Amino acid sequence: MNKKTVRDIDVKGKRVLVRVDFNVPLDKKTGVITDDTRIRAALPTIQYLVDHGARVILCSHLGRPKGQVKEGLRLTPVAVHLGKLLGQPVLKTDDCVGPEVEAAVAALGNGDVLLLENLRFHAEEEANAPAFARQLAGLADVYVNDAFGTAHRAHASTEGVARYLPAVAGFLMEKEIDYLGRAVENPEHPYIAIIGGAKISGKIEVLENLLGKVDALLIGGGMANTFLKAQGFYVGDSLVEDDKLDLAREILSRGQNKLHLPQDVVVADAFDANAKRQVVDVLAVPEGWRIMDIGPKTLAAFEQVLRPARTVVWNGPMGVFEFPTFAAGTQRMAELLAHLDAVTIIGGGDSAAAVAQIGLEAEMSHISTGGGASLEFLEGKVLPGVAALLDK
Ligand code: ADP
Numbered sequence: 001m002n003k004k005t006v007r008d009i010d011v012k013g014k015r016v017l018v019r020v021d022f023n024v025p026l027d028k029k030t031g032v033i034t035d036d037t038r039i040r041a042a043l044p045t046i047q048y049l050v051d052h053g054a055r056v057i058l059c060s061h062l063g064r065p066k067g068q069v070k071e072g073l074r075l076t077p078v079a080v081h082l083g084k085l086l087g088q089p090v091l092k093t094d095d096c097v098g099p100e101v102e103a104a105v106a107a108l109g110n111g112d113v114l115l116l117e118n119l120r121f122h123a124e125e126e127a128n129a130p131a132f133a134r135q136l137a138g139l140a141d142v143y144v145n146d147a148f149g150t151a152h153r154a155h156a157s158t159e160g161v162a163r164y165l166p167a168v169a170g171f172l173m174e175k176e177i178d179y180l181g182r183a184v185e186n187p188e189h190p191y192i193a194i195i196g197g198a199k200i201s202g203k204i205e206v207l208e209n210l211l212g213k214v215d216a217l218l219i220g221g222g223m224a225n226t227f228l229k230a231q232g233f234y235v236g237d238s239l240v241e242d243d244k245l246d247l248a249r250e251i252l253s254r255g256q257n258k259l260h261l262p263q264d265v266v267v268a269d270a271f272d273a274n275a276k277r278q279v280v281d282v283l284a285v286p287e288g289w290r291i292m293d294i295g296p297k298t299l300a301a302f303e304q305v306l307r308p309a310r311t312v313v314w315n316g317p318m319g320v321f322e323f324p325t326f327a328a329g330t331q332r333m334a335e336l337l338a339h340l341d342a343v344t345i346i347g348g349g350d351s352a353a354a355v356a357q358i359g360l361e362a363e364m365s366h367i368s369t370g371g372g373a374s375l376e377f378l379e380g381k382v383l384p385g386v387a388a389l390l391d392k
């Protein structure tokens, strides 16, 4: 990676402002953290800073308070949980800027950890207001960005502060950039992408960028329906984007021998976990039924293409994996990837959730913690939160 990291700076005794992604899911009723993956993902950087005698000031957003204080979106439960994971108390302020925060920072000793309140309680955070960014920056001597999941947004805490402080990457950020960067810039071939999920829209630029780089592109999930319809197949009541048929045709003609679409599919008589199911050829989708997953013939064909792969990027489930009856395609795909002798990179929130649900997380080379950010990376875009960091 061509960006400086925490290893490249002296942090002992320094006040280090660390942007982390603690935007964790909370139980709506109890406020309990239901998945602490994002907190755990930031531990290596936090622990490193603690061990090297830094005064650690963590900041994050949580949910969408839209510039107002929302009691249910305070980071207090996160501070408590982080304290348990670190095995040391984590101090917490009720705001992220202002005199109370400045006093708390001034009282920090080497190796102490403080978590600031939800950044998005201030509208200036998302607006990337310079005065707010300067206030945040004023709390610290150096800035570390470890929030890859928000790096595609130019907010005060992800981009603005970097104008006022020396800015470097944390270990999570470094790992994300290393893996995703390799896939985008110099993948080992054969390089194969698997794209699925609900829709084409939102992934058009990913499809177009990857098409120019990969040796093969496998398409599954709901997005395959639009491609199938564009080729003249009848898709019944399947999720289809009729306004994307021309685009699908264009991608099909550009992709030619690189594109692989489903040959058979699992159809349901309703969009329901308990719907009737059957496997049919793509030529034989019954009237009133809908495509919910890829079929076994398709999986076998995809497996053939994948076998020699050295680099694989997967974004988007192969079917409606939330319903166990229609999860087989996604499950089998995860198993195929787990057995490949290749660098396997998973991007996308639902794709990561699917791999976790199947229990194959440890078998993948890299599962990106950033849904939108990983997509923009795969589109070939420069993320503002990454661009703002110091070059090596
Ligand atoms: P990611 O978050 O990994 O980028 P997406 O958000 O694009 O993935 O898509 C995930 C969603 O796509 C899942 O909720 C899944 O149920 C849905 N999906 C996959 N296949 C189909 C299908 N055939 N019909 C309808 N929805 C589908």
Ligand code: MG
Binding pocket: 348, 349, 350
């Ligand atoms: Mg998603």
